[in-house]
Amino acid sequence: MQIIPENIPSGASRSALNTLKVLAKRNKKKLLLTLMLVIAENVVYLLYPLLAGFAINAIMHGNALHGLFYAGLVLIMWLIGAARRTMDTRTFARIYAGLAVPVILAQREEAHSHSAIAARVTLSRQFVDFFETHLPMLITSAASMCGAVVMLLTIEPWAGLACLAVLLLFAGFLPGYTQKNESLIGRMNDRLEREVGFVSTAGEQKLNRHYHFLAQVRIRLSDREAIGYLSIGIASALLFGITISVMALKGGMSAGHIYSVMTYLWMFAMSLDDGPSLLEKYSQLKEIGKRVNTGLVG
Numbered sequence: 001m002q003i004i005p006e007n008i009p010s011g012a013s014r015s016a017l018n019t020l021k022v023l024a025k026r027n028k029k030k031l032l033l034t035l036m037l038v039i040a041e042n043v044v045y046l047l048y049p050l051l052a053g054f055a056i057n058a059i060m061h062g063n064a065l066h067g068l069f070y071a072g073l074v075l076i077m078w079l080i081g082a083a084r085r086t087m088d089t090r091t092f093a094r095i096y097a098g099l100a101v102p103v104i105l106a107q108r109e110e111a112h113s114h115s116a117i118a119a120r121v122t123l124s125r126q127f128v129d130f131f132e133t134h135l136p137m138l139i140t141s142a143a144s145m146c147g148a149v150v151m152l153l154t155i156e157p158w159a160g161l162a163c164l165a166v167l168l169l170f171a172g173f174l175p176g177y178t179q180k181n182e183s184l185i186g187r188m189n190d191r192l193e194r195e196v197g198f199v200s201t202a203g204e205q206k207l208n209r210h211y212h213f214l215a216q217v218r219i220r221l222s223d224r225e226a227i228g229y230l231s232i233g234i235a236s237a238l239l240f241g242i243t244i245s246v247m248a249l250k251g252g253m254s255a256g257h258i259y260s261v262m263t264y265l266w267m268f269a270m271s272l273d274d275g276p277s278l279l280e281k282y283s284q285l286k287e288i289g290k291r292v293n294t295g296l297v298g
Helices: 016-026 028-060 064-109 114-155 157-171 174-193 195-201 204-250 255-273 275-291
Strands: none
Touching: 016 028, 016 114, 028 064, 028 114, 028 255, 064 114, 114 157, 114 255, 114 275, 157 204, 157 255, 174 204, 174 275, 204 255, 204 275, 255 275
16 A cells, blocks of 8 residues: 655545545455455345245255255355455455554644544544445345345235335435434544543543543434434334235245245345444544545545
């Protein structure tokens, strides 16, 4: 990774999107390998409810050999997952090691205080965390959500349409939700940048106010995330209730079909469940991108 030791160019990255693009470009081979493993893991994960349904039906008909294909699929999923986890630490530890120095030099060039520089180096770790943790989570959630809807539209169309309706409902709340998150995260980061100064010089009363303020902001963010989870839980419970009722009234379904439908619904619900934390991470990265000059040039 290129390091700019003295004069930081005017083209240095000052937005989350640009920083992520530069990091992706400079580490494309390493990131491509890890993301290919994530995609492979998700393809297998998406197939397993359908194959599990076939396995259940095979067991009920006494055909053990067909049922054992499911065990093979489980082994493949774990092998891919183990390979990805082995790659992750090696890849992302080195990416952060290459990011920290340009961030420090860029902040020095802009004459920030030692407190602000220390805070911004810590905040810059969030860009690497995005690739290590949140991008795989985003890919997994999006693949599971879209895949579950497609599978449900194929095997039980009305359930797939119900899932699409839930997605459209939550999409309408996204702009306001993320905007409020950005505001709260911005206020918290303002304080974190001055934290070293507070620790060094502030009296007890001022320190109490500082940490009480940080606690209140974190509590508000946590409460918003909890409300998001609760809303998703209510919507998921309605989906399951309607699905169980309709399938019970229709009757005549095999055990494997019922299992597949219920598992794809659960997959959809769990993917939605990742939404609040991913939205908070998006807001956090966007705010950090406005604040931190990483010193990276594409």
